[in-house]
Amino acid sequence: MIIYCAGPIKGNTQYQNDFKEIIQHIKSLGHTALSEVNEEFKSSIPLTEKQIFKRDIKWIEKSSLLIAEVSGASLGVGFEISYALYKEKMPVLALYNKNVESVSSMIAGCSSALLTIKKYSDSEQLKKIISEFINRSMEN
Numbered sequence: 001m002i003i004y005c006a007g008p009i010k011g012n013t014q015y016q017n018d019f020k021e022i023i024q025h026i027k028s029l030g031h032t033a034l035s036e037v038n039e040e041f042k043s044s045i046p047l048t049e050k051q052i053f054k055r056d057i058k059w060i061e062k063s064s065l066l067i068a069e070v071s072g073a074s075l076g077v078g079f080e081i082s083y084a085l086y087k088e089k090m091p092v093l094a095l096y097n098k099n100v101e102s103v104s105s106m107i108a109g110c111s112s113a114l115l116t117i118k119k120y121s122d123s124e125q126l127k128k129i130i131s132e133f134i135n136r137s138m139e140n
Contacts, residue, residue, distance in 0.1 A: 001031045001032070001064050001065065001134070001138065002031070002032045002034060002062055002063045002064055003026050003031050003032065003033055003034065003063055003064065003065045003066070003067055003134070004034045004035070004059050004060050004063035004065070004066045004067070004080070004084075004090075005019070005022060005023050005026065005033050005034060005035035005037070005066075005067055005068070006035070006066060006067070006068035006069070006076070006077045006080045006081065007019030007022070007035070007037065007068065007069040007074070007077060008069070008072045008073070008074035008076070008077060009036065009037070009074075009076065010074070010076070011072055011073050011074030011075065011076065011077070012071075012072025012073045012074065013072060014071070014072050015069055015071040015072050015097055016037070016072075018069055018071065018095075018097060018120075018123075018126065019035075019037060019069040020037060021123060021126060021127075022067060022069055022095070022126065022130060023035055023037060025126070025127045025130055025131075026067065026130065026134075029131065029134065031134065034059040034062075034063060036052075056080065057083070060080060060083060060084055060089065061089070063089075063090060064090055064137070065090050065091055065092075065093070065133070065134065065137055066080065066081065066084045066089075066090055066091075066092045066093070067092075067093045067095070067130060067133070068080070068081055068092065068093065068094050068095065069095055069096070070094045070095065070096050070103050070104070070107055071095075071096045071097040071099075071100045071103075073104070078104060078106060078107070081094065081107065081115075082106075084114075085110070085112045085114055085115060088114065090114065091114050091115075091116065091133075091137050092112075092114055092115050092116070093116050093118065093129070093130070093133045094107055094115065094116070094117045094118070095117075095118055095119075095120055095126065095129065095130075096117070096118075096119055096120070097119070097120060097121075098119050098120065098121045103117070116133060118133075
């Protein structure tokens, strides 16, 4: 399965190691994790902002799921989540670390049936939530 992975690249990158762990776990389950943080898909030449936008939209369009790390503020991640939900493209899992007081009201207040929001406390719980989400999505 192809899974788009969203996480802060330029915004608050405090939880970027957790984001990288999400990508590694998805790969370990035998799925494709689309993200520029995934070294397999990192461009060897610098891309313009327009090229990044077009690439990421194409990646979202060809994915079956979107999994996002939302502990740190990021306009890009918010845009990617809303794009997927607006297009009714796919189920979205938004994950945030228990040490974060709250996530964006635009995420927390969203009532889309396609959006699942989960808090994780450690690496093992993060992996368990992701595995359950993917398995549930494959059953539907």
